[in-house]
Amino acid sequence: MVCVLVEGLTLMDEQTLLASARAGDPHAFNTLVRTYQDMAYNVAYRVLGEAEAAADATQDAFLSAYRALPAFRGGSFKVWLLRIVTNSCYDQLRLRKRRQQTSLDDLAEDADYASALADHGESPEEAILRGELARVLQAGIASLPLDQRIVLVLSDVQGLSYEEIAETTGIALGTVKSRLSRARARLRDFLGHVREPWAV
Numbered sequence: 533m534v535c536v537l538v539e540g541l542t543l544m545d546e547q548t549l550l551a552s553a554r555a556g557d558p559h560a561f562n563t564l565v566r567t568y569q570d571m572a573y574n575v576a577y578r579v580l581g582e583a584e585a586a587a588d589a590t591q592d593a594f595l596s597a598y599r600a601l602p603a604f605r606g607g608s609f610k611v612w613l614l615r616i617v618t619n620s621c622y623d624q625l626r627l628r629k630r631r632q633q634t635s636l637d638d639l640a641e642d643a644d645y646a647s648a649l650a651d652h653g654e655s656p657e658e659a660i661l662r663g664e665l666a667r668v669l670q671a672g673i674a675s676l677p678l679d680q681r682i683v684l685v686l687s688d689v690q691g692l693s694y695e696e697i698a699e700t701t702g703i704a705l706g707t708v709k710s711r712l713s714r715a716r717a718r719l720r721d722f723l724g725h726v727r728e729p730w731a732v
Contacts, residue, residue, distance in 0.1 A: 546609060554601045561601070565594055568610065571690060572617045578685040579621045581674040585628065593620040607699075614692070614700045618682055625678065672722040680715035687712050 546567075552560035572593055577586035593616045604612060673681055686692045686700060697712075698705045 550601075550604070550609060553598075554604070561598055564609070568613055569594070571610075572613060575614060575617050575685055575690060576621055576624075578670070578673055578689050579618070579678075579682055580624055581670060585624050589617065589620040589624045592623065593617040596620065608696065611692075611696050611699045614686065614690070615702070618686075618701060621682070622678075668723070668726050672719045672726075675722055676715050676718055680711050680718065683708055683711040684715040684719065688716075 546564070549560045549563055553564060569590065573586055573590045576589040576593070577583065580586050580589060593613070596616050596619075597613055600616070673684065676684060682701060683697055686697045687694075692700065694705055694708050694712075697708045701708070703711075
């Protein structure tokens, strides 16, 4: 039998873990959390633009996933989980709007997240330029309308296929393609108007 590797687990391992987790084994669910937590946080961070909000959304998503495990009908656990993560991001944005917090355009770089991405073999100048590029890209992503931002993050950051994005977001395949096309065009325009210190 051929086993497909999924985020460090074979598909067979994942199905076994899911069955155990659905039967009430917290260790099995914890293994799934460890497998997907970085991906879930990355999506939430790219959509929300703030580390604390992304951490809250990720935690809420995993709690919701744990509670909803009995209703999971099979298929891709990753896609199912990302749907819960994106819904959790919507909840965080609604909460933020009610509290009238700072907008996504007033983005503050998360030093902890950026340091995790650092290549410690690079020069200080390269690190500064890479950090500036990451900040500008995140600002560009944050400037997109939410529906386009989510599609762009799922496609270009997480590498999901059009079909997986449609399943994750619950929108039609054609809508996924058009939103992604508009998001990429807006991001290109945003980056075209930014001075490029990394290109010097």
